[in-house]
Amino acid sequence: MESLIDNRKTNTFPLVLAQVVKWWLNLQGPRFTGERAVLRRCKSPDEVALQSMYYTLLESVLELDDVENFRGVITTRLPLIVGVLAHVEQDTPGCPVAKAMGMKKQGSDRPVMSDLRFRRVLRTEDSSELYISLIRIIKMLGNRADVKDIIQSLYFWNDQTRKVWASQYYLQKDMY
Numbered sequence: 001m002e003s004l005i006d007n008r009k010t011n012t013f014p015l016v017l018a019q020v021v022k023w024w025l026n027l028q029g030p031r032f033t034g035e036r037a038v039l040r041r042c043k044s045p046d047e048v049a050l051q052s053m054y055y056t057l058l059e060s061v062l063e064l065d066d067v068e069n070f071r072g073v074i075t076t077r078l079p080l081i082v083g084v085l086a087h088v089e090q091d092t093p094g095c096p097v098a099k100a101m102g103m104k105k106q107g108s109d110r111p112v113m114s115d116l117r118f119r120r121v122l123r124t125e126d127s128s129e130l131y132i133s134l135i136r137i138i139k140m141l142g143n144r145a146d147v148k149d150i151i152q153s154l155y156f157w158n159d160q161t162r163k164v165w166a167s168q169y170y171l172q173k174d175m176y
Contacts, residue, residue: 015064020151023057024085039086044128045079054082080127081154084134089143096149100141102169122162
């Protein structure tokens with residue numbers, strides 16, 4: 001997963017981000033209840049890549065300007081993102097996922113996710129394993145998460161993202 005191009009330095013990622021957020025907002029509507037349920041039942045990113053709602057988003061992303069050079073990144077990461085976002089019911093802007101995992105449970109001094117589980121997530125390289133882990137995390141967070149943070153984290157899952165997550169989990173702030 002490390003070899004994928006980091007296009008944060010281009011104008012491409014903000015356009016992709018906006019398109020995915022728009023798609024997720026549409027997915028929350030009553031018109032797409034069945035499609036959302038189908039996506040939630042997918043067991044892997046490969047299964048997600050066989051669903052019509054994935055292709056609805058992919059088509060709109062590929063129509064954006066300057067995405068041709070990032071087609072590989074997009075087609076590799078988008079099924080992972082789509083599958084995980086299908087489990088998010090409420091957006092929590094400003095509260096990154098890693099920070100939410102590290103917050104103390106109400107009435108306890110323990111974080112929502114244990115340190116051991118968190119470190120296991122950080123070691124994850126395989127997109128299918130990451131998919132399963134992130135769905136579990138979303139469920140632990142009550143199906144609430146920062147949608148933009150999920151998109152960015154999964155799109156750029158690499159050592160830098162892991163450092164950002166570690167600082168958010170342990171320090172409750174972004175140091176990178």
